Amino acid sequence: METLSFKSRDYADSGAFDAYRDLYSGGSDVTALGANFAATVRGIRFPQLLLFDRTLQGVSHERTRRRVGADAFEHLMLQLVVEGRMMVLAGNVVRVVEAGELVLFDLTQPQRTWTASARIITVAVARAVVVGTLPVATDLHGTVLPRIGSELLQDFLLSLARNGDRTHAQMAAAATATVGALLLATLGGRTAASEDAPLVGAARVNLILEFIDANLVRPDLTPEIISTQSGISRTALYRLFEPLGGVAAQVQKRRLRAMRLALTRQGDSRSIGEIAIACGFVSASHASRSFRAGFGLTPREFREASLKVAGAKAAMPIDAVLQRWFDEVR
The missing domain is CATH 2.60.120.10 (Jelly Rolls)
Structure with missing residues (x-):
């Protein structure tokens, strides 16, 4: 080891x-x-x-x-x-x-x-x-x-x-x-x-989270779409995700997480706008506002800070x- x-x-x-x-x-x-x-x-x-x-x-x-x-x-x-x-x-x-x-x-x-x-x-x-x-x-x-x-x-x-x-x-x-x-x-x-x-139905939740992660690019990833594709009612979906802050909150959180991870990849040459669209945000400005609210930095500031940390440690x-x-x- x-x-x-x-x-x-x-x-x-x-x-x-x-x-x-x-x-x-x-x-x-x-x-x-x-x-x-x-x-x-x-x-x-x-x-x-x-x-x-x-x-x-x-x-x-x-x-x-x-x-x-x-x-x-x-x-x-x-x-x-x-x-x-x-x-x-x-x-x-x-x-x-x-x-x-x-x-x-x-x-x-x-x-x-x-x-x-x-x-x-x-x-x-x-x-x-x-x-x-x-x-x-x-x-x-x-x-x-x-x-x-x-x-x-x-x-x-x-x-x-x-x-x-x-x-x-x-x-x-x-x-x-x-x-x-x-x-x-x-x-x-x-x-x-x-x-x-409270702990929730982990297996079912994770199947739904897998679907969300695979479809983040879709700006229409609504609770209605998710419940239909997951084969459960909207009421059951809302109840299942209540301990996690709600369905919409989870979708937003996972969009932000996907964008943040993409911005740390040194070989990713896409613009911030391209990454934002790939993560399901309707525009770069929408993504920037959401990112700053979630992490305290704009996507550009975050990308620059990540590169500085990687360079300093080498x-x-x-x-x-x-x-x-x-x-x-x-």
Whole structure:
């Protein structure tokens, strides 16, 4: 398995934080909390999943709305606090995550964490691994899972941190699938007795989402068209998509996501207007307004920012490795 490591003690005092900040500059804005910063990072790359075992002292990571718009990350992130505690901000709510608790983040939404002193296992998993069975993952941003009810998931993550670097390819693929299955089961158990983040008919929803993704180019992709092609009534369709914010909202979100991903492809020579039409927007101006409302940047600003990030990372070996890893789960 491919691995990477970082130790702040390998740098002179004045350079340790700068090196760590540069390491994570492709995905978050890093701030030192006082003068006692220290960090160790051990990373392991699995298929569609990255695991980082970190000890952190005196550091904050933030994904602002502008950052979210610029880097096009789509993956989900689990953070297990093994020792110490971490404060998190997600969805305008501040929570304290204690040792033995997990927090789930959706990287398409802003967030911030503060760590005075903690050991944290962080797992970045490609959206497809989870959304294939859990389409409401977006609505779980900032969810904190206690030890009780998530024991198997936590124990498996700890085992991956201990043994993952010695895993062969077939086992590594199984490990990724197991994380997805355990997360689904953990959230299913949590929501079975709660209505604040309901799970819906995942299989049917995902068939409909596949149809939407395949037909984004159609500007007439209305609930009526979707219900007819999916073989269910509009009433059932609306009920099915209510936990996801509604049918129209999902179509718009997926148009924006498709446009954002297209704008990150360095070999894509199409104009912004051509990309907008291909994603189903009625005009470039309509796409630009929607894109800015969703991500805080115009499509042109986003494309320029993405190219700058890609160019800046090329000169830094460990940073380039990490960037390549995240590109695989983006």
